[in-house]
Structure formats: structure tokens, C-alpha cells
Amino acid sequence: MLIPVKINKSIDIRDVEITNTNFKSLNLKEEQVEEFLLSNIEVIFQDETLLVVGKQVTNKENGRSDLTAVDENGNLVLIEIKRDVEDIKQRKEAFEFQAIRYAASYAKINTPDELVEKIFASYIEKYKDEFELGELTAYEKATRILNDFLEKNNADKTFNSKQRIILIASSFDSQTLSAVAWLIANNVDISCFELSPMKIGDNYFIDINRILPPPALEDFYVEVDDKKRPVYSEKRNTPITRSYLPRMDKLFEWGVIKAGDAVVIKNFDNSEATVIDTKTV
Structure with missing residues (x-):
């Protein structure tokens, strides 16, 4: 809903007519x-x-x-x-x-x-x-x-x-x-x-x-600022167990994966894929 107003140290409703129309009524093809x-x-x-x-x-x-x-x-x-x-x-x-x-x-x-x-x-x-x-x-x-x-x-x-x-x-x-x-x-x-x-x-x-x-409701969520997260520049000798999947760009940034690496989805048969870039396997 649009309400025409005039603002000058206060808000006043303007006397302007709002009309909904369509392309046919406007003689547009x-x-x-x-x-x-x-x-x-x-x-x-x-x-x-x-x-x-x-x-x-x-x-x-x-x-x-x-x-x-x-x-x-x-x-x-x-x-x-x-x-x-x-x-x-x-x-x-x-x-x-x-x-x-x-x-x-x-x-x-x-x-x-x-x-x-x-x-x-x-x-x-x-x-x-x-x-x-x-x-x-x-x-x-x-x-x-x-x-x-x-x-x-x-x-x-x-x-x-x-x-x-x-x-x-x-x-x-x-x-x-x-x-x-x-x-x-x-x-x-x-x-x-x-x-x-x-x-x-x-x-x-x-x-x-x-x-x-x-x-979706998730579209309205504000993400946590990842600038304050620690940056993992070195690979660890022990595996990291996570309850969520980091974004692909973060995996690249941390050096966990790189283009050409093979990845699989755990517990899913025939899920092997080759990493192309941060968006594509």
C-alpha cells in the first residue's frame, strides 16, 4: 500500500489519487x-x-x-x-x-x-x-x-x-x-x-x-560476521569433526580443498566428485 505524504518537519497526507491499472487499460500491447x-x-x-x-x-x-x-x-x-x-x-x-x-x-x-x-x-x-x-x-x-x-x-x-x-x-x-x-x-x-x-x-x-x-524465512536471517573467525592457514594432522558444512569459499580459503581434489558425501554411495572452483564440482 502506497500513501502519498508531504514531509516538512512533520508528516502530512497529501491529497493525491492512487489508481491501480493494467497494461491493457493503458492501451499497451x-x-x-x-x-x-x-x-x-x-x-x-x-x-x-x-x-x-x-x-x-x-x-x-x-x-x-x-x-x-x-x-x-x-x-x-x-x-x-x-x-x-x-x-x-x-x-x-x-x-x-x-x-x-x-x-x-x-x-x-x-x-x-x-x-x-x-x-x-x-x-x-x-x-x-x-x-x-x-x-x-x-x-x-x-x-x-x-x-x-x-x-x-x-x-x-x-x-x-x-x-x-x-x-x-x-x-x-x-x-x-x-x-x-x-x-x-x-x-x-x-x-x-x-x-x-x-x-x-x-x-x-x-x-x-x-x-x-x-x-524463505532463512532469506531474512543475518549471518554472523565471519571476519572475526580464526583463519586456518595450515592443515591439521587430525581430522575436524563438524555438525555443519562450511561454505566452499571458506574451504578454499582455509586450504582444506583446492581445484582438482576429489570429494565425497559421507555415507552416500557413488557421490565422488572433482572440485572445479568455489561454486562447482
């Missing part, structure tokens, strides 16, 4: 919402870094996805957009099922080169005025941008290990939210964001909220 997302993706998804690599990508069954991105872990992210709940209800196929079909087709992209060839190069070619190509072809530019992004985020070895889905609308119906909640409970990486336009006085604002998945 889905393509315009899509362009807004494309231009402001770092503002809307402030908690993560996304590289947009495709727009209106068509699969072999003539399915057309809205936006395609790569996240900081190298996963392909499918972003599907509807203006509001009425647009969702008017679809013959459920909103979330449509996104699942598109995400399934992305599971076949195994390497960054495949992503460039099938999606990213054509996206840059179509919107080349927005990219400084110089003497590079669209394929070469796409390869450089994608490889730089993956290298910067240490995600080249985890490229497309899973696919994610983000659904966006100014409002959702209960059946869509119910289906998405069930998918989340069954380990599908899918989320719902509401982008709700509102008018305050003569100005327009967009309220951005992640509806699903809801934040």
Missing part, C-alpha cells in the same frame, strides 16, 4: 511490455545478472518464445510475458505449459557455440544497430559477448545445466499460480513476477513483485 523488459532487465531483476540472447525465438513446431536469456550460472532462462490475467485466461494452452514446451526445446542446446548458432547470432543480426559490430560478423560478436559473460561469471563449465522459466504479467489467475507452485515443489525452476502499473497523481509507476517462489 504485449510487444511494448516486452520491449520495456528488454531495455530495463537489469532494473527488474536486480538480484541477478541476465544476458538477453534472443527475442521471439521460434522452435521447429512453430512455438514462439518471448525473451531468452542466460543467467550468471550459465543456465538458459525463458521469459514469457502476458499483459494481465485476462490474456492468460484467453489462451487455449495454459501459460505455464506453453513456457515448459519452449524450455524443453532449449534443453537440447549443449554448448555456447550451439546457442550462438541457433539463437544469439540471429538476434544480433536483427538488432545490429544496438551492437557495435565493427569488422565482426554477428556470429563473431555473439560468440565474444557470450564467452566473456560466461568467463566473467565462472559459468563456462556449467553452461545450460538446467533451464529456468520466468512468467511475467500484471496479474495472475489462481490456476496458473497453483500450477507454478506445484512445479516449484517438484524442483522445476520457475517463478512468477507481477509488473503492476499504477497512476499516482499525473505520474505512472510500475510496482515489481516476485509472487512465486515466496521468500
Whole structure:
């Protein structure tokens, strides 16, 4: 709830009308919402870094996805957009099922080169005025941008290990939210964001909220300051028994493990893995 106020050594309520609206009432088309997302993706998804690599990508069954991105872990992210709940209800196929079909087709992209060839190069070619190509072809530019992004985020070895889905609308119906909640409970990486336009006085604002998945209680906990913990610079001759697992970056810092070491989960068969870095085995 927003309350317009005037502050001048006191707090007084201003006589300003707040009106909730939607994109359809503002005569905005889905393509315009899509362009807004494309231009402001770092503002809307402030908690993560996304590289947009495709727009209106068509699969072999003539399915057309809205936006395609790569996240900081190298996963392909499918972003599907509807203006509001009425647009969702008017679809013959459920909103979330449509996104699942598109995400399934992305599971076949195994390497960054495949992503460039099938999606990213054509996206840059179509919107080349927005990219400084110089003497590079669209394929070469796409390869450089994608490889730089993956290298910067240490995600080249985890490229497309899973696919994610983000659904966006100014409002959702209960059946869509119910289906998405069930998918989340069954380990599908899918989320719902509401982008709700509102008018305050003569100005327009967009309220951005992640509806699903809801934040966990642990997200609100404040961690203990680890700067005051003792630093273990030497390996001990006797094993350390712990009732919890330290973070991987701490194990690296303490010299307990390093890249190339083999690790196993105690009492779990066939759990051996090779350490790549602080994030990946």
C-alpha cells in the first residue's frame, strides 16, 4: 500500500489519487511490455545478472518464445510475458505449459557455440544497430559477448545445466499460480513476477513483485560476521569433526580443498566428485 505524504518537519497526507491499472487499460500491447523488459532487465531483476540472447525465438513446431536469456550460472532462462490475467485466461494452452514446451526445446542446446548458432547470432543480426559490430560478423560478436559473460561469471563449465522459466504479467489467475507452485515443489525452476502499473497523481509507476517462489524465512536471517573467525592457514594432522558444512569459499580459503581434489558425501554411495572452483564440482 502506497500513501502519498508531504514531509516538512512533520508528516502530512497529501491529497493525491492512487489508481491501480493494467497494461491493457493503458492501451499497451504485449510487444511494448516486452520491449520495456528488454531495455530495463537489469532494473527488474536486480538480484541477478541476465544476458538477453534472443527475442521471439521460434522452435521447429512453430512455438514462439518471448525473451531468452542466460543467467550468471550459465543456465538458459525463458521469459514469457502476458499483459494481465485476462490474456492468460484467453489462451487455449495454459501459460505455464506453453513456457515448459519452449524450455524443453532449449534443453537440447549443449554448448555456447550451439546457442550462438541457433539463437544469439540471429538476434544480433536483427538488432545490429544496438551492437557495435565493427569488422565482426554477428556470429563473431555473439560468440565474444557470450564467452566473456560466461568467463566473467565462472559459468563456462556449467553452461545450460538446467533451464529456468520466468512468467511475467500484471496479474495472475489462481490456476496458473497453483500450477507454478506445484512445479516449484517438484524442483522445476520457475517463478512468477507481477509488473503492476499504477497512476499516482499525473505520474505512472510500475510496482515489481516476485509472487512465486515466496521468500524463505532463512532469506531474512543475518549471518554472523565471519571476519572475526580464526583463519586456518595450515592443515591439521587430525581430522575436524563438524555438525555443519562450511561454505566452499571458506574451504578454499582455509586450504582444506583446492581445484582438482576429489570429494565425497559421507555415507552416500557413488557421490565422488572433482572440485572445479568455489561454486562447482
